[in-house]
Amino acid sequence: MELRVIVLFCSIFFCNQVAAQPPAWTLQPSVCIAQKRGDECQLNLNIETENMPSEQLCLFLDGQLLTCSRLAYFPKEISIAIQQDALLELKNKSQKVLLSKHLLIKYPKSTSQRRRIRPPWSLF
Amino acid sequence: MYTVFFRLLILLSMFVSGTLLACSSDETCVEKSNWHLGIALGVGVRTNPLVDGDNIPLVILPDIAWYAEKAYFDNGELGYQWINQSQFAFETFLQLDRETAFFSFVHPANILFPTEGFAPAEPVFTASPVEDIKANQPKLSIDDIANRKWAINGGIRGHYFFSNGEWQLAIQQDVSNVHKGQQVLLEYSHRWLWQSFRLGIRIGTDWKSSRLIDYYYGVSQRDSPFSEFYFSGKSGWQTYLSVNVQKPINENWSWLANFGYRKLPNSLTNSPLVEQNYIGNVFLGVAYRF
Numbered sequence: 001m002e003l004r005v006i007v008l009f010c011s012i013f014f015c016n017q018v019a020a021q022p023p024a025w026t027l028q029p030s031v032c033i034a035q036k037r038g039d040e041c042q043l044n045l046n047i048e049t050e051n052m053p054s055e056q057l058c059l060f061l062d063g064q065l066l067t068c069s070r071l072a073y074f075p076k077e078i079s080i081a082i083q084q085d086a087l088l089e090l091k092n093k094s095q096k097v098l099l100s101k102h103l104l105i106k107y108p109k110s111t112s113q114r115r116r117i118r119p120p121w122s123l124f
Numbered sequence: 125m126y127t128v129f130f131r132l133l134i135l136l137s138m139f140v141s142g143t144l145l146a147c148s149s150d151e152t153c154v155e156k157s158n159w160h161l162g163i164a165l166g167v168g169v170r171t172n173p174l175v176d177g178d179n180i181p182l183v184i185l186p187d188i189a190w191y192a193e194k195a196y197f198d199n200g201e202l203g204y205q206w207i208n209q210s211q212f213a214f215e216t217f218l219q220l221d222r223e224t225a226f227f228s229f230v231h232p233a234n235i236l237f238p239t240e241g242f243a244p245a246e247p248v249f250t251a252s253p254v255e256d257i258k259a260n261q262p263k264l265s266i267d268d269i270a271n272r273k274w275a276i277n278g279g280i281r282g283h284y285f286f287s288n289g290e291w292q293l294a295i296q297q298d299v300s301n302v303h304k305g306q307q308v309l310l311e312y313s314h315r316w317l318w319q320s321f322r323l324g325i326r327i328g329t330d331w332k333s334s335r336l337i338d339y340y341y342g343v344s345q346r347d348s349p350f351s352e353f354y355f356s357g358k359s360g361w362q363t364y365l366s367v368n369v370q371k372p373i374n375e376n377w378s379w380l381a382n383f384g385y386r387k388l389p390n391s392l393t394n395s396p397l398v399e400q401n402y403i404g405n406v407f408l409g410v411a412y413r414f
Contacts, residue, residue: 113153114191117205117215117281118198119313119324119368120151121164121187121382121411 021051023098025090031104032082040081041105045088047076053092060089151322151370151413152315154191162187164380166409172226173388173400176265180225182407185380213283221275221298223340227266228274264396269347272340275302289314292328298336305336324368334359334391341395353396360389370411380411 026048032041049071058068061080069075080088082105090099154160168182189198194205196215203217279296294309311328337357344354366384373379386403393401 112156114156114193114208115213116152116154116160116189116191116198117196117203117213117283118189118201119326120162120189121185121368121380121407122199 023052023090024050025052025099025101027088027101027103030101031106033106033108036107038083040083042079042081043103044077044079047074047078049074053098055092057098058091060091062086154189156191156193158190160187160189160191161414162411163414164407164409164411166380166407168382168405168407168409170405171400171403173393173398173403174226174266175397175399176267177226182405185382185407185409185411187411187413211285213285214281216278216280218276218278218299219296221277221302221336223336224272224274227272227340264343264348264353266397269343269397273302274300275339276300277307288316303336303339305333305339307332307336320371322368322370322372326364326366326368328364330362330364330386332360332362332392337392341392341397343396355395355397357395358391360391362389362392363387373410376413378411378413380407380409382407 028046029043030045032043034041052071052074054071056068056070057074059066059078061082066078066080067075080086080103082103085105086103088101088103089097091097151162164185164187165183166185168185170180170182172179187199190196191198194208196203196205201217201219203215205213205215207214275298277296278299279294281292281294284291290313292309292311292313294311296307296309298305308331309328311326313324313326315322315324317323334357337359340357342355342357344356347353364384364386366382369379369381371379382405384403384405388398388401388403390401392398
């Protein structure tokens, strides 16, 4: 009897612990390098998820719907193109934001040197 | 002849190899928004193919350039580069037509080192010296003819870069209404390192239109009342080769040597104003980069 009570207590306790784990994800990479401002930058995102709810979830990029799927079919990889810093959000059916991630776009430092057009010492 | 020339160009671009020179610290790279100044002192000459034309002494060679992100000034050329990629570049530009240099007193070289001969304002006919006359061909001295004005050319130029080589195609048009002629240039250049020497070679061909050739080398009533001298210039190709060698001494100083040869076409050398069928130049000296 005591054993049953202990098992029941533990299962309820650990169940609650599991249910309390918030969903989480890891997105890589989250920084994209473009040649110059205004260039489109392609990001191939790898997505790893934890503690995701089983309901249908949708990915939004700056408010634009990208894709929807249930946990079992949730994409492990997604390709997106951005032209400026963007916000990727994961929402549930009731439009509640469960997760979000800022995707950054960066540019190489503009070089201070450039190629000469005419050969040196060519005045005459 | 031109088949051989183009074969040579292609072979050169295929087989000449060496250490890759990227845009880093050599003279083909410039700091943006900074004046890039250099001066070379030495001995040299640029031959003048004209009758009584004085060779241009080369004692001081300046090197003046300024580059912004797109706009630039480089040794007398003012331009705007619309495309500047690793393999391709394209620009539009304005530059003085250097054809006048052989006729004119106000060539930069002549300002630095004035030579004796220049064209008078009014054409004066004098009998050409017998000793200067090529076989049975009458000659006029450039001292006897009308002034040739400076023209300004507007042009477009494309570049294709690969490894240490570069192809260049340029089209120019006189935009100053002086001769209203055109010229088209096709050039291959290659540069490489050999021990501590920086070597550069340029080989190309320059097509000049009949209007351009005729304005400078044609002879008509404007130059002489004697019709036996009259000559009408035709379009022609000028093939050229130049070699540049530099050996750095320290951060600012380097040894500098330039050699060049340009073959003039018959459409120009048949002019009674011309007595040589080539233009050669040589310079040996030291260069200082500020």
